[in-house]
Amino acid sequence: MLKKVNYLRSLSCFLAIILWSSPLGINSSLAVNDNCQLSESEIKQQENLRQTSPQEYNILLQKYAEQLRFCRSRHWLQEQAIWLRLYSCDTRPGSIESILDRIVAKGYNIVYLEVFADGQVLLPPNNNPTVWDSVIKNPGAGNVDLLAQAIEQGHKRGLKVYAWLFSLNFGYAYSLKPERQEVLARNGKGQDSTSFVDDRSQTFVDPYSNQARQDYLILLEAILQRRPDGVLFDYIRYPRGTGVDSVADNVQDLWIFSPASRQALINRGLNNKGKFLIERYLTRGQISPDDIVEADRLYPQETAPLWQGRIPLEEEMKQSVKTRFDRLKLELWFLTVAHAAQGVIDYISYFSALVERQGIPAGAVFFPDGNRLVGNQGFDSRLQAWDSFPASLEWHPMSYANCNDTTCVVNQIKRVVASRGNQTPVIPALAGLWGQPYNNRPSLEVQMAAIRLAFPSIDSISHFAFSWQEPQFDRARRFCQM
Template identity: 55%
Template sequence: MKTVKIMPKLRQHGSGKRRGLVSIFSRHCFSILVASSLAVTSFLIPGQHYQFANAATNAYCQLNDNQVTQKEQLLQLSLEGNSQARQEYQSLIAEHATIMQQCRQQNWPQEQAIWLRLYPCDVSPGSIDYVLDRVVNQGYNRVHLEVFYDSQVLLPPADNPTPWSAIVRSPGGDNVDLLKQTIKKGHQRGLKVYAWLFTMNFGYSYAQRQDRQEALARNGEGENSLTFVSDRSQAFIDPYNRQVQEDYHRLVNAVLKRKPDGILFDYIRYPRGSGNQSLVNNVKDLWIYSPASLQTLYNRGTNEKGRALIKKYVNQGNITLKDIKDVDLNYPEEGEPSWQGRPTSSLKAKASLRDRHLRLKSELWFFTVAHAAQGVIDFLSFAAAPAQQQNIPAGGVFFPDANRLVGNAGFDSRLQAWDKFPGSLEWHPMAYSVCDGTDCIVKEIEKVIDNAPQGTEVIPALAGVWGQEYRKHPSLEQQMASLHRAFPEINSVSHFAYSWQEPEVDRQRKFCNLQ
């Protein structure tokens, strides 16, 4: 694929003609947005039958401006009650679905997805249609729809069995099911619709519940993530907590009830602090001090000496020579301290106390890190199980650099051990690194492919927009060309995000006034 740095006509159409519409949209929502955006073009005549022109696409399967305008006009007329326009609009979106399917089959990648968030304003008639039409116009045939984020769920208020608030909050909207609607409307346009969920980040309001305090992840200072991360929306949970598992299980089952084409799990990790707090190099830094996590850790001890030393280590942040002498005296009938994964048979029977001390300290550190990381892996497997039981594809979303060993014994605080994620899941590495060009992005994907079990589907997520550099990220054209050259075997890619590609439209949808 040739690298081309251009400003596609479609993007100019989508942004240039909508400047200055924020105040209009905030008062009258979607219908005014479409009407205003079409004011510079001639409307189709109501009741007149139109012969659709061939929907030409470019190398990226993006539709041309004439087809985009025609579709928007028909949508607007149908919202005004014109039945003929409604029929022709439905015919056109079906035609575009066929064209997109053919184009994607003939062009790399065969599957191209975009990450999308909906807002309360999207209850307005035609809003979801408009957004999904824009998605198809840009050459996408898959949507990753955010259904759980910031303590909100994309479920109807009247059918929300979770402890989180419904995104829909408008009067009379108790039964509005935006998730179900989007899946249906997406299928009409030839789009696969995957549900995209935050996983170990349960959100601020969840963390404020008095009956969920034991569910929050805590470090050795008793802090939860709200006091650790500047972003107050990041409230991370203890993956070993039973209440957490029950809450999330209800959420996943409610989402799967709407029959998405797949489900993706994001924030499968612990929080990342800034500066020195982005690393962990002491047991007190680990998010294992909630009751359930601690109890599970203690239970990993396989003899009394092992359990006693584990407790001393996590409580004190270290162990001393005296601690070892004490457990030897208290449990004389036992050999070496033992816990899961410790190969005690290889220890020297007559090692000095000082040598034992050095080895035990090192082993306890790596053991507690492994315990923290195992909680992340187990929670992902637990979350994905209901989907896999229904043969619905499931995937894990992760940062390739989030499981780094730093120095001899330090780790990235996120402890996102993605290289141990099940190979039966889709792997969605977020290759968001910024460098001079695209080399760092290619290296991130290469690292993931090298570590993926044979048969694992790796679907890179790229950050950027078409036709220009955005927030220091190269254009999608440049990134896609580099990715294809390096990994021609990859045939599915996603782009973050719709809000980046359509920032003004996204703001209008986010801040409209539904009253």
């Protein structure tokens, strides 16, 4: 028995030596801190080799990739992701490589790469089947595929590369298309989101619109052809206003007045009385006791008004008109809210299923307070019912609360963790910087330590954003001279 123990110890030591000294293993000269980050000297050496010695650079790439894998496999945080935006200037030779090297040096092993945002797509101008313009503007780069390059170069460095897409926010340019006006989400005041949101640049579409779905399907299929390691759906919600407009407490506050959504809601009526009252509620923004009397007169052969989910009382038709009115007006309000929320749920369910059928993970990015009840009958205007999103999705709560300590961030995550199913991964997105507070938020290290203490089962976190951590580098890439 003693010989067996000694043999196992010797084998263990031998394997450790091999791992430590292997060209693809963890070399003692490669200094990694507690967050799997490289030292400044190693970062400079790598950048120098990238420009002067491609062969040595490629060897170092493999070493760092294995080192990152080794470090993360033994770290409480198995996956650490960063949110990244690319620019037209990144078509320059070596730009993608330099960006991803910096990301690896910071200890990240996943990149959430923005591929559709602000009405632009990360597709080659000469191979862009979508209705949106390409991010790439320089004339000589019509065939450059930044998404494919980022995935390829990311894999060389041991990085997973997820595609990160806006979902119901199609960008301002989309709102200018005359043939897409009926696609835009509208509230009961006739507004679309460009006249509602502060920055006037967000164009939310009707999730019930077949045209919106077709446009988005073409985009998603083009992205999936590049085989990202995952797909994250962002802006899966309605717009949020400010002040009183941040709360929906009246049917006219809801974004359900576009033709497709309006008709889908009326179709939820299960008899003529139900459809009549739904349509009257949408047209006038309310119903009156006279509307109930009129419905009874028009359809005397029917009993109580019916719509999906409604269970009338047994003696309802024997009650006074006033009593019936009080009940029906409240039920209509909750019907319209549920209809609005269901549109978002159906939208994310449809597109995430397309992704998952290809064996690619899908995730939902959301605000933890986007589904909150306000008062007795009001709702957050975003109506982001993330707790009803498909259980197969990764949940990425944007835990951006700022209260000078970690309490509010932990509370946001706690709300999400309490709602999840056992099979739903929760991957909090944090805002901040390494080693210093930022906008009333503690450093990333402090935030992560608090999450580790409060939620021992969480082993994956993301940081927003690369541009915050590298502002000068980001600015130089955004405004370069081609």
